[in-house]
Amino acid sequence: xxxxxxxxxxxxxxxxxxxxxxxxxxxxxxxxxxxxxxxxxxxxxxxxxxxxxxxxxxxxxxxxxxxxxxxxxxxxxxxxxxxxxxxxxxxxxxx
Numbered sequence: 001x002x003x004x005x006x007x008x009x010x011x012x013x014x015x016x017x018x019x020x021x022x023x024x025x026x027x028x029x030x031x032x033x034x035x036x037x038x039x040x041x042x043x044x045x046x047x048x049x050x051x052x053x054x055x056x057x058x059x060x061x062x063x064x065x066x067x068x069x070x071x072x073x074x075x076x077x078x079x080x081x082x083x084x085x086x087x088x089x090x091x092x093x094x095x
Contacts, residue, residue: 001042001067004074017042021049038072061086 001017008014015023017039024036040053065087067073068080 001038001072002045003077004072005042007074008071021052025049025052034066034070035072038067038070042072062090 005014005017009016020035020039021043024033024039027033027036037054040049041059043049044053044055061083064073064079064083068075068077068083073080
């Protein structure tokens with residue numbers, strides 16, 4: 001998520017993690033939205049906003065795939081490829 005933020009910084013349609021965090025802090029119930037969840041996971045990795053957001057030590061592959069879908073993670077990253085593979089294998093097995 002940090003790499004995606006760095007990669008897209010400066011793009012006209014990109015909202016940085018720091019800007020998104022400020023928005024999430026103001027919106028009620030901001031931290032419960034998927035975008036705010038992704039934002040604070042990235043912020044926690046930087047040692048920021050540790051008192052806010054998601055504090056799980058593991059995130060399910062399906063949720064990681066959703067982060068990839070929304071652009072919080074680079075779709076071409078190995079993490080997204082693994083999450084997509086896991087999601088697709090579950091879909092193919094009829095679950």
